[in-house]
Amino acid sequence: MTSARERPTLEEVARRAGVSRATVSRVVNGSTTVAPPIQEAVRRAVRELGYVPNLAARTLVTQRTDSIALVLPETATRVFSDDPLFPGIVRGVSQELEAADRQLVLMMAGSTASHDRIERYAIGRHVDGVMFASMHGMDPLPGALARIGMPAVCSGRPLGRPGVPYVDIDHVSGVASAVRHLLDAGRQRIATIAGPQDMVAGIERLAGYRDALRGSDRRSIVAVGDFTRESGALAMRHLLQDDPKLDAVFVASDLMADGALRTLREAGRRVPDDVAVIGFDDAEFARYTDPPLTTVRQPIIQIGREMVRLLLRLAEGAPVEDSLILPTHLVVRESA
Amino acid sequence: MTSARERPTLEEVARRAGVSRATVSRVVNGSTTVAPPIQEAVRRAVRELGYVPNLAARTLVTQRTDSIALVLPETATRVFSDDPLFPGIVRGVSQELEAADRQLVLMMAGSTASHDRIERYAIGRHVDGVMFASMHGMDPLPGALARIGMPAVCSGRPLGRPGVPYVDIDHVSGVASAVRHLLDAGRQRIATIAGPQDMVAGIERLAGYRDALRGSDRRSIVAVGDFTRESGALAMRHLLQDDPKLDAVFVASDLMADGALRTLREAGRRVPDDVAVIGFDDAEFARYTDPPLTTVRQPIIQIGREMVRLLLRLAEGAPVEDSLILPTHLVVRESA
DNA sequence: TTGTAGGCGTTATCAA
DNA sequence: TTGATAACGCCTACAA
Numbered sequence: 001m002t003s004a005r006e007r008p009t010l011e012e013v014a015r016r017a018g019v020s021r022a023t024v025s026r027v028v029n030g031s032t033t034v035a036p037p038i039q040e041a042v043r044r045a046v047r048e049l050g051y052v053p054n055l056a057a058r059t060l061v062t063q064r065t066d067s068i069a070l071v072l073p074e075t076a077t078r079v080f081s082d083d084p085l086f087p088g089i090v091r092g093v094s095q096e097l098e099a100a101d102r103q104l105v106l107m108m109a110g111s112t113a114s115h116d117r118i119e120r121y122a123i124g125r126h127v128d129g130v131m132f133a134s135m136h137g138m139d140p141l142p143g144a145l146a147r148i149g150m151p152a153v154c155s156g157r158p159l160g161r162p163g164v165p166y167v168d169i170d171h172v173s174g175v176a177s178a179v180r181h182l183l184d185a186g187r188q189r190i191a192t193i194a195g196p197q198d199m200v201a202g203i204e205r206l207a208g209y210r211d212a213l214r215g216s217d218r219r220s221i222v223a224v225g226d227f228t229r230e231s232g233a234l235a236m237r238h239l240l241q242d243d244p245k246l247d248a249v250f251v252a253s254d255l256m257a258d259g260a261l262r263t264l265r266e267a268g269r270r271v272p273d274d275v276a277v278i279g280f281d282d283a284e285f286a287r288y289t290d291p292p293l294t295t296v297r298q299p300i301i302q303i304g305r306e307m308v309r310l311l312l313r314l315a316e317g318a319p320v321e322d323s324l325i326l327p328t329h330l331v332v333r334e335s336a
Numbered sequence: 337m338t339s340a341r342e343r344p345t346l347e348e349v350a351r352r353a354g355v356s357r358a359t360v361s362r363v364v365n366g367s368t369t370v371a372p373p374i375q376e377a378v379r380r381a382v383r384e385l386g387y388v389p390n391l392a393a394r395t396l397v398t399q400r401t402d403s404i405a406l407v408l409p410e411t412a413t414r415v416f417s418d419d420p421l422f423p424g425i426v427r428g429v430s431q432e433l434e435a436a437d438r439q440l441v442l443m444m445a446g447s448t449a450s451h452d453r454i455e456r457y458a459i460g461r462h463v464d465g466v467m468f469a470s471m472h473g474m475d476p477l478p479g480a481l482a483r484i485g486m487p488a489v490c491s492g493r494p495l496g497r498p499g500v501p502y503v504d505i506d507h508v509s510g511v512a513s514a515v516r517h518l519l520d521a522g523r524q525r526i527a528t529i530a531g532p533q534d535m536v537a538g539i540e541r542l543a544g545y546r547d548a549l550r551g552s553d554r555r556s557i558v559a560v561g562d563f564t565r566e567s568g569a570l571a572m573r574h575l576l577q578d579d580p581k582l583d584a585v586f587v588a589s590d591l592m593a594d595g596a597l598r599t600l601r602e603a604g605r606r607v608p609d610d611v612a613v614i615g616f617d618d619a620e621f622a623r624y625t626d627p628p629l630t631t632v633r634q635p636i637i638q639i640g641r642e643m644v645r646l647l648l649r650l651a652e653g654a655p656v657e658d659s660l661i662l663p664t665h666l667v668v669r670e671s672a
Numbered sequence: 673t674t675g676t677a678g679g680c681g682t683t684a685t686c687a688a
Numbered sequence: 689t690t691g692a693t694a695a696c697g698c699c700t701a702c703a704a
Contacts, residue, residue: 007461007484009697020675025699033673050484055460056401057697059392060680067462076430080416080423087416090444094412098450103457106442108426114434121439124391125343126403148343148386345681356691361683369689393681396696 008049017045028053059125067103068311069127071118071141072134075110083227083255084283085300089133089155092304100312102128115141122150129311131155137198151314153307156200157323165314167306167324171201174296174328175208178250178278181294181330183216187248187276191221193235193260195252202227205252205280221246225256232256236263247275248336254279254286254295261289261335276336292333299326344385353381364389395461403439404647405463407454407477408470411446419563419591420619421636425469425491428640436648438464451477458486465647467491473534487650489643492536493659501650503642503660507537510632510664511544514586514614517630517666519552523584523612527557529571529596531588538563541588541616557582561592568592572599583611584672590615590622590631597625597671612672628669635662 010028014021019038026034027042028051034042045051059065070093072079072086079086090106097104105127109115122130122145129151132142135158143163145152154166182190192209195202206222213220223238225231232251236259239246251257257279261271269275271291279286282297306324313320346364350357355374362370363378364387370378381387395401406429408415408422415422426442433440441463445451458466458481465487468478471494479499481488490502518526528545531538542558549556559574561567568587572595575582587593593615597607605611607627615622618633642660649656 010699011697021698022675022677022700023673026674029699035673038674052456052459054396054697055457055462056392056395057680058460058699060390060396060682060697061699063680065392065462067457076426077423080426082418087413090412090416094444094446094450098447101453103453104443106444107440108430108442111434114430117437117439120388121391121403123388126391126401346683347681357682358684358691358693359689362690365683371689374690390681393696394683396681396698397683399696 007054008051009054010051013042013045013049013051016049017041063125064128065126066101067105067127068097068308069105069107069118069122069130071107071109071130071132073109073115073132073136073139074134076108078110079108082229082285083253084281084285085134088300089304089307092301092306093131093308094304095301096305096308100308102312119144123148125150129153129315131307131311132158133307135159135199136196151311153310153314155303155307159198159200159203162322165310165320165322165324167303167310167326168200169298169303169326169328171204171328172208172211174280174298174330175205175250176212177328177330178280178294178296179209179212181332182248182250182276182278182336183218185248185276185336188218189221189243189246190218190248190250191223191239191243191246193232193239193249193251193256194222194224195256196226197224199227202252209250225252225259227253227255229255229259232259233263234259236260237267240264240267240269249275249277251277251279254281254283254293257293257295257335258285258289261293265290272334272336278330278336282331286331287333289335291335294333294336295331296328297331298328302326343390344387345390346387349378349381349385349387352385353378399461400464401462402437403441403463404433404644405441405443405454405458405466407443407445407466407468409445409451409468409472409475410470412444414446415444418565418621419589420617420621421470424636425640425643428637428642429467429644430640431637432641432644436644438648455480459484461486465489465651467643467647468494469643471495471535472532487647489646489650491639491643495534495536495539498658501646501656501658501660503639503646503662504536505634505639505662505664507540507664508544508547510616510634510666511541511586512548513664513666514616514630514632515545515548517668518584518586518612518614518672519554521584521612521672524554525557525579525582526554526584526586527559527575527579527582529568529575529585529587529592530558530560531592532562533560535563538588545586561588561595563589563591565591565595568595569599570595572596573603576600576603576605584613585611586614586616588616590617590619590629593629593631593671594621594625597629601626608670608672614666614672618667622667623669625671627671630669630672631667632664633667634664638662 133155194206223235279295469491530542559571615631
């Protein structure tokens with residue numbers, strides 16, 4: 001109904017305030033070298049006209065957009081499902097970006113088409129940098145972006161040659177602390193439910209489990225899930241079939257651990273009396289499972305924050321380390 | 337390590353292909369009025385140089401960005417919590433946007449600062465249009481955007497004077513079907529757990545409940561939550577104190593209904609024998625509650641899709657209706 | 673301290 | 689069918 005289609009430009013503000021475009025630009029961008037009365041006049045003109053800078057024009061000359069993309073190569077459904085890692089990362093990223101007055105652009109890429117569109121978006125310089133999380137397989141995009149000078153960082157070591165800086169946790173030592181806890185408790189048959197083997201978190205935690213068991217005389221008992229609750233429940237059923245006498249299981253994510261807990265309950269096993277269970281992540285809900293879950297905590301919010309720091313330094317041309325590995329620690333509750 | 341900092345421009349592609357900038361532009365944008373051999377030469381140059389158009393420059397002249405924002409005035413934590421409405425909206429929006437080859441920019445605005453940044457972002461024309469969902473109170477932003485010619489639509493009727501087109505459901509008739517179901521079953525004391533009264537969904541569903549009860553001789557018994565599971569559990573406790581003999585409760589969201597179910601269980605009430613429970617939304621998990629939840633289904637994915645359709649038509653200057661109201665229907669399971 | 677002028681990389685309007 | 693050329697709106701030397 002209302003129109004006022006045309007948006008005012010610097011030019012018009014300048015005319016109204018009786019100064020040049022340059023002066024208006026200075027005021028708008030907070031330069032201090034403008035006489036106070038003129039500043040005031042300009043500000044009034046800005047207010048009266050409702051002037052807001054055209055970001056495209058500004059970007060064209062400054063070569064920056066002040067916005068940063070976070071790419072999650074997952075469908076919206078999966079991103080918003082109850083996996084607590086996504087909110088954690090997004091929170092950390094948001095906090096740090098807010099502090100730097102940058103805009104977060106969240107992009108989900110569940111399909112090839114959307115993956116391509118994101119590529120064009122980033123290469124087209126709609127954003128100043130790109131962060132990746134939850135990567136599967138060997139995605140060439142981070143490396144490709146880095147190669148053409150677009151700042152990029154990953155959460156989790158990229159598979160293949162890194163090519164871009166990344167923030168990750170020490171999966172192996174995290175898992176080691178969990179397995180050691182089980183060994184110390186005298187558990188004899190320690191199984192694992194591993195994560196998907198196309199993701200670095202899935203791969204490394206399984207490797208960590210194997211490493212940790214090597215020193216003992218226990219053999220490894222493995223089932224593989226995909227980090228969802230359902231896959232955890234299913235994997236637990238398989239483990240129970242493979243070795244009905246198992247007395248402990250290290251699960252590579254809390255969500256899968258929750259599924260495993262359900263299966264154990266249905267199978268009549270008591271936790272931790274018959275079977276000890278340890279998860280990974282220390283998700284919010286881990287405190288409320290039945291029984292409360294012993295788990296390896298990873299500082300997920302901090303991971304998000306560190307990604308941003310890394311990226312911003314990268315973007316301003318500062319030297320950055322190739323990787324940042326954050327520590328984990330075991331949170332002992334009642335399930336083991 | 338690698339550099340190749342400078343990105344190739346149209347100019348360089350033109351030089352390499354031995355044609356003018358205009359011709360390159362035509363090829364890049366798929367104009368058919370270019371001779372095949374020249375097209376081929378240009379394409380090769382594009383490939384060899386790894387040319388990708390600078391979006392800011394393009395936007396500056398075309399006045400469009402091909403990306404659309406979805407604003408959720410909530411913190412990341414809340415958006416990613418288990419409320420099934422967010423994923424539903426995002427899925428619907430994504431699907432429709434993908435079909436239109438537009439980029440989705442998801443923006444969360446839990447704080448005033450981020451709300452302001454989003455305002456600048458939108459007014460600065462970083463996007464071609466803005467969709468709002470989960471609005472609280474009387475947010476002036478949608479109306480403000482519309483007034484300056486930025487296409488905007490809402491999910492849920494905006495409080496106050498609309499000012500922008502919106503997609504919503506028929507809350508009142510949805511609630512009516514639920515309450516009628518309870519009345520038909522002979523329930524005598526029908527309570528409600530309402531949603532937050534700064535959101536239109538909270539307000540209208542409560543009004544619907546009151547309307548529906550008016551015809552009968554039942555009195556209304558009301559507690560208010562904020563659409564979270566915890567608030568539902570708490571509100572149910574209050575209702576039980578207010579009227580220990582209540583035999584039915586209509587809950588304004590499935591998440592709150594789940595909380596209410598838990599409270600009822602803890603209080604030793606059988607559902608639906610002692611107390612019938614009806615929710616609203618038909619979330620995924622409503623099928624798996626104990627007992628499975630009778631609920632009012634709203635077509636959440638379709639809401640997302642319709643918002644996009646409305647917005648795209650608005651953006652191309654086509655006439656659009658002021659609002660689109662989608663139907664709901666009662667899904668009867670075991671809780672009522 | 674303020675203004676002038678050039679240029680950022682495209683698209684679009686003309687002529688040729 | 690192709691090529692100059694003028695915008696698009698802004699920032700930033702540089703000059704005054």
